[in-house]
Amino acid sequence: xxxxxxxxxxxxxxxxxxxxxxxxxxxxxxxxxxxxxxxxxxxxxxxxxxxxxxxxxxxxxxxxxxxxxxxxxxxxxxxxxxxxxxxxxxxxxxxxxxxxxxxxxxxxxxxxxxxxxxxxxxxxxxxxxxxxxxxxxxxxxxxxxxxxxxxxxxxxxxxxxxxxxxxxxxxxxxxxxxxxxxxxxxxxxxxxxxxxxxxxxxxxxxxxxxxxxxxxxxxxxxxxxxxxxxxxxxxxxxxxxxxxxxxxxxxxxxxxxxxxxxxxxxxxxxxxxxxxxxxxxxxxxxxxxxxxxxxxxxxxxxxxxxxxxxxxxxxx
Amino acid sequence: xxxxxxxxxxxxxxxxxxxxxxxxxxxxxxxxxxxxxxxxxxxxxxxxxxxxxxxxxxxxxxxxxxxxxxxxxxxxxxxxxxxxxxxxxxxxxxxxxxxxxxxxxxxxxxxxxxxxxxxxxxxxxxxxxxxxxxxxxxxxxxxxxxxxxxxxxxxxxxxxxxxxxxxxxxxxxxxxxxxxxxxxxxxxxxxxxxxxxxxxxxxxxxxxxxxxxxxxxxxxxxxxxxxxxxxxxxxxxxxxxxxxxxxxxxxxxxxxxxxxxxxxxxxxxxxxxxxxxxxxxxxxxxxxxxxxxxxxxxxxxxxxxxxxxxxxxxxx
Numbered sequence: 001x002x003x004x005x006x007x008x009x010x011x012x013x014x015x016x017x018x019x020x021x022x023x024x025x026x027x028x029x030x031x032x033x034x035x036x037x038x039x040x041x042x043x044x045x046x047x048x049x050x051x052x053x054x055x056x057x058x059x060x061x062x063x064x065x066x067x068x069x070x071x072x073x074x075x076x077x078x079x080x081x082x083x084x085x086x087x088x089x090x091x092x093x094x095x096x097x098x099x100x101x102x103x104x105x106x107x108x109x110x111x112x113x114x115x116x117x118x119x120x121x122x123x124x125x126x127x128x129x130x131x132x133x134x135x136x137x138x139x140x141x142x143x144x145x146x147x148x149x150x151x152x153x154x155x156x157x158x159x160x161x162x163x164x165x166x167x168x169x170x171x172x173x174x175x176x177x178x179x180x181x182x183x184x185x186x187x188x189x190x191x192x193x194x195x196x197x198x199x200x201x202x203x204x205x206x207x208x209x210x211x212x213x214x215x216x217x218x219x220x221x222x223x224x225x226x227x228x229x230x231x232x233x234x235x236x237x238x239x240x241x242x243x244x245x246x247x248x249x250x251x252x253x254x255x256x257x258x259x260x261x262x263x264x265x266x267x268x269x270x271x272x273x274x275x276x277x278x279x280x281x282x283x284x285x286x287x288x289x290x291x292x293x294x295x296x297x298x299x300x301x302x303x304x305x306x307x308x309x310x311x312x313x314x315x316x
Numbered sequence: 317x318x319x320x321x322x323x324x325x326x327x328x329x330x331x332x333x334x335x336x337x338x339x340x341x342x343x344x345x346x347x348x349x350x351x352x353x354x355x356x357x358x359x360x361x362x363x364x365x366x367x368x369x370x371x372x373x374x375x376x377x378x379x380x381x382x383x384x385x386x387x388x389x390x391x392x393x394x395x396x397x398x399x400x401x402x403x404x405x406x407x408x409x410x411x412x413x414x415x416x417x418x419x420x421x422x423x424x425x426x427x428x429x430x431x432x433x434x435x436x437x438x439x440x441x442x443x444x445x446x447x448x449x450x451x452x453x454x455x456x457x458x459x460x461x462x463x464x465x466x467x468x469x470x471x472x473x474x475x476x477x478x479x480x481x482x483x484x485x486x487x488x489x490x491x492x493x494x495x496x497x498x499x500x501x502x503x504x505x506x507x508x509x510x511x512x513x514x515x516x517x518x519x520x521x522x523x524x525x526x527x528x529x530x531x532x533x534x535x536x537x538x539x540x541x542x543x544x545x546x547x548x549x550x551x552x553x554x555x556x557x558x559x560x561x562x563x564x565x566x567x568x569x570x571x572x573x574x575x576x577x578x579x580x581x582x583x584x585x586x587x588x589x590x591x592x593x594x595x596x597x598x599x600x601x602x603x604x605x606x607x608x609x610x611x612x613x614x615x616x617x618x619x620x621x622x623x624x625x626x627x628x629x630x631x632x
Contacts, residue, residue: 071603129469143570145461152571153445154607159568162601166494167481167561174601176564178482245483248492250569252475254459255468285478285490287387291470 001059003051004309005044006067006110009033009084012040013305014047016054019062019313021121025054026305036087041096048101063104063312064097067113067304074155077107106311110304111158112149114262114297115142117307122298123260130258131250132297133160133243135265138173139181143256161185165245183242186265190216193235203231222268233271240275244294247276248283251292262297269296317375319367320625321360322383322426325349325400328356329621330363332370335378335629337437341370342621352403357412364417379420379628380413383429383620390471393423422627426620427474428465430578430613431458433623438614439576446574447566448613449476449559451581454489455497459572477501481561499558502581506532509551519547538584549587556591560610563592564599567608578613585612 001024006013008031015026029047032039044066052061070082077094079085098105108116115132118124124132128147134140139161143150151157161181162174169178170188182188194216197209205224208216224232247259259280266272276294284292299306317340322329324347331342345363348355360382368377386398393410395401414421424432431448434440440448444463450456455477459466467473477497478490485494486504498504510532513525521540524532540548563575575596582588592610600608615622 145466150461150570153573154571154603156601156603157569157571159571159601162568163565164561164599165480165483167558167599176599176601242483245480249479249565252478253473253566253569254466255470255473255475257469283480283483283492285472285475285492287470287472 001055002062002309002312003048003064004067004113004305004307004311005047005064006113006304006308007031007040007044007069007085008110008304009069012043012047013301014051015302015305015309016051017306017309021306021310024056025051026302031085033085037085037091040085041091041093044093044097045100048097061101061103063106064101065106065108065113065308065311066093066097067110067308068093068107069110072107072109072155074107074151077105079107104312108149108308108311109142109158111140112142112151113305113307113311114140114299114303115144115158115260115307116149116310117299117303117305118260118262118297119144119147119307120310120313121306122303123295124258127258129254129256130260131160131256132260132262134263134297135184135243135261136263137186139184140263145256160246160250163246163249165242165249180243180246184239184265186218189218189221189235189239189265192239193221193232196235197231200231204229205232218265218268225268225271236268236271237275239265240272240277241279244276244279244281245283247280247292247294251280251284251288255288257288257291257293259292259294260297261294262300262303266296317371318378318625318628319364319380320383320429320621320623320627321363321380322429322620322624323347323356323360323385323401324426324620325385328359328363329617330367331618331621331625332367333622333625334375337622337626340372341367342618347401349401353401353407356401357407357409360413361416364413377417377419379422380417381422381424381429381624381627382409382413383426383624384409384423385426388423388425388471390423390467393421395423420628424465424624424627425458425474427456428458428467429621429623429627430456430615430619431460431474431576431623432465432626433615433619433621434576434578434613435460435463435623436626436629437622438619439611440574443574445570445572446576447476447572448576448578450579450613451500451559451577452579453502455500456579461572476562476566479562479565481558481565496559496562500555500581502534505534505537505551505555505581508555509537509548512551513547516547520545521548534581534584541584541587552584552587553591555581556588556593557595560592560595560597561599563596563608563610567596567600567604571604573604573607573609575608575610576613577610578616578619582612
């Protein structure tokens with residue numbers, strides 16, 4: 001059996017699965033990231049211990065997969081400067097866990113794990129090749145080729161969020177211009193949405209934009225859109241359209257036609273997906289127009305830990 | 317031994333190679349594309365016949381690889397609507413050749429073959445992963461992953477020329493906006509260059525731009541640049557800078573750090589490459605800045621036929 005752990009800035013999610021994917025047990029504990037790396041590593045050990053006690057008689061623990069909120073040096077099992085885990089720098093998490101648990105350990109980036117989770121158990125089960133996108137604070141992504149994560153030269157493949165759709169476009173957190181993250185990342189959707197809302201006093205979220213702009217969230221915009229608010233619908237459709245342009249670029253480059261979209265912002269549903277699909281179809285080469293397909297992720301927040309648990313099967 | 321054939325709109329290039337890559341014989345004949353598919357297929361047969369007579373005693377013909385100027389249906393060995401071969405539509409070139417020659421036949425797109433040629437025998441020999449770009453009328457490209465051509469879902473991967481760097485940018489032949497081909501394809505370089513030249517009467521190519529604009533070519537611009545003409549240098553640097561943006565996008569998405577650039581426009585050399593390199597470094601994520609590398613192709617016009625000859629070895 002495999003254990004999968006998804007380390008987030010707020011919670012650690014843990015799961016015990018049979019190789020085939022049957023979930024035996026799962027739970028979540030607080031990361032308490034502010035207490036530093038030693039404490040978080042202690043939390044991870046506690047998760048593994050708790051799950052290993054649940055392994056039924058006649059079964060053994062085959063491996064532990066870990067999804068981390070940052071980059072990974074695969075050769076040495078290092079976690080590299082995860083932005084939401086204060087004090088980590090470079091941590092040899094792989095060797096540290098291997099020493100204690102004496103089973104195979106695999107690490108990967110959380111967006112890669114989420115894509116692999118969808119590949120093995122979710123919306124990607126029937127596709128050899130797809131790109132999994134997680135829309136939230138940033139735009140995470142994992143590229144699945146022949147059912148496995150594609151890592152590129154240094155293990156950093158999948159920075160879809162930092163592909164640009166306009167070299168003169170708005171500045172992104174990475175310093176680039178027109179990165180798709182600078183259109184559809186949480187705060188950017190809100191920022192761009194606010195401009196529109198303030199021009200539409202008839203919008204139901206105008207009062208919030210006017211009196212408490214700091215409390216505006218993609219979720220409030222989504223709720224208004226689901227209630228039929230035209231301004232909110234336009235914001236989501238426009239954000240989706242921008243994402244569709246970046247998707248068309250990736251599809252033209254790679255002839256990968258399946259894009260599985262999840263994460264908090266994706267919960268906006270139809271208005272966002274309508275924007276993505278219409279713009280991707282419009283922008284992609286004619287030969288791909290019928291085959292390009294943008295579909296919602298199925299596993300929600302469980303994708304990461306399930307994908308982490310599958311990292312080991314991948315290596316076999 | 318393998319035979320490699322590169323079918324161009326003007327010439328067919330043919331080579332006989334040992335599996336290891338030693339060239340035994342090579343030559344080129346006119347395609348005479350205007351005479352239609354049956355005639356061109358006859359020309360291909362003549363190439364194969366001529367080369368097969370040169371196979372030394374004790375050696376056998378193992379396979380024939382063909383690079384075609386268009387898309388390929390790999391499952392059925394079909395050539396699909398090659399734009400520069402009039403009357404072709406869909407031609408089952410693979411089965412037609414297999415029937416006659418009774419050896420393994422492999423077809424692929426010419427840009428893919430050129431990239432594979434560089435991978436096996438040229439500038440890509442020491443790299444597992446790279447993107448090969450051929451700058452000419454359009455922007456051809458082949459994606460090499462683990463030393464082999466990456467095909468994507470339908471065999472159409474590698475349309476790097478139709479990745480957009482500006483969703484509001486100039487219209488491309490494909491109907492898209494801001495495709496990199498619409499900045500750096502032969503006619504687009506000239507078109508954009510002409511605007512600049514006509515504002516610089518001191519440029520040595522101003523008289524041509526003024527009196528015989530239809531005779532302007534990327535080659536004339538390159539020659540002027542090599543003689544130190546500031547306007548020509550600016551045109552090439554700017555075109556290179558645009559390509560660098562598209563390269564940075566692909567590098568961020570794939571963590572592929574090697575870009576091998578060939579084709580007629582690449583002959584412009586340093587001013588073009590300076591533009592590509594400075595813009596790619598500037599635009600790529602910080603983590604890639606040291607590792608991204610843009611290098612000239614080594615095999616010139618021979619890349620396609622050599623890559624075609626290597627298509628079969630790939631399958632072994």
